[in-house]
Amino acid sequence: MAQKVIRIGTRDSELALWQAHTVQKKLNDLGYKTEIVAVKSQGDIVLDKPLYELGITGIFTKTLDIAMLNGDVDIAVHSMKDVPTALPIGIVQGAVLERANTVDVLAYKGNLDFLKGEGTIATGSLRRQAQWLNKYPNHKVVDLRGNVNLRMRKLADNDWNGAVFAAAGLERINLYPENHIALDWMIPAPAQGAMLVVAMGNDNYTLDAVRELNHIETEIATYIERQFLKTLEGGCTAPIGALVRYNEDDDTLHFQGVLFSLDGKQKLEVDKVVAISEWKKLGYNSAEEILNNGGAELMKTIKETMKK
Structure with a gap:
């Protein structure tokens, strides 16, 4: 029987593609044949609304879920923190890869004097916003959307003092700005820094393949x-x-x-x-x-x- 080619579904941002290629390399090293299929998600297309207004749950994963349920892709690779806690019927967790850095990072412009007074910080995350305002109640937080590269550009183009990013994302695509500090006081999003591979529950060949990538300590923690x-x-x-x-x-x-x-x-x-x-x-x-x-x-x- 000819060996099945495992089609890897991913968003088309630089970070999502990095994650998909990482999974592809691991599967190829195990002897599996693969190809990458990139699709645009609603979360990447609609950038003028805060995430919570988009009926957030699964905004970044829905397009790939549909592609998988339609049989266009066999697996999807996600930043696990973007994945709803309830997966669609028919789709199952195949593997959680070993976790990267879990911390949040502040990319800032100029110097950090604004931390002692008033400032404006950008983030699209309610979790980051609330924790920032808890620590810096005199600051203003503005909404920031888009993939990592786009958010970095928006930070450069606006008069904000800084913006908050996940360290793992910046590390993966080598986008650490010169001016940054780790926010080790900020509790990360559940499963931050972990990558999740999902597959169809009835696709035993693919599930057997991706389960070889699972990291048990990360699976338990997430x-x-x-x-x-x-x-x-x-x-x-x-x-x-x-x-x-x-x-x-x-x-x-x-x-x-x-x-x-x-x-x-x-x-x-x-x-x-x-x-x-x-x-x-x-x-x-x-x-x-x-x-x-x-x-x-x-x-x-x-x-x-x-x-x-």
Whole structure:
């Protein structure tokens, strides 16, 4: 039987293509035949509206989901933080690749004096916006959309002091600006820095191939973070951050989770270290803790605000 060519679906931005080529190389090294199929997503086309107005869930993944369900591609490669916690019926998680840097980075212009006074920061993320305003309540945050390259250009063309990016994206396409600082106080998006490969649940050949790329520690960490997100948000976009770190010295997991109000004034957090054997319900239990501690009311307020 002729060997099947695995068609790799991807968005056509530089970062998305880098991710797809990385998966392609790994599959080729294992002896599989592949080709890359690039498609434009609604999230890349509609740049004049904030993400949450686009009915955010899956805006960057929907086009590839449709291509896969139509049989035009066999797998899709995503930044895992862009993927909704519930995958479409028929599509399954094939592999989570080893995680890259999880931190957020501030790219800034001039000097950092504005951090002591007033400033304007650009980001399209409610999570980054809320955490920034929590730390710098005198600052203004403006919406910033587009792929990484386009956002960098917009930063250069506007009179903003800086913009926030994921370190992993900048590292992958070698786009680190000269002026940048790591925001190690900012809790990243659930699954930030991880790449996800999805496939059709009934395509055993392809699933067997991509499962060889799976990194178990990253799979567990992102499972916990996304479980936390899913339990809190119930399909609504909210300023939520989560990060799991594994300590192999004593086999423990360090979990940090946060929920903010949109203006950053309210912050609910959980920070705990547990034995790795407790991983399956760690995200759920941590989210429940926040929901019982004022999070349910806060989520209700966020949902009502977003409807307006």
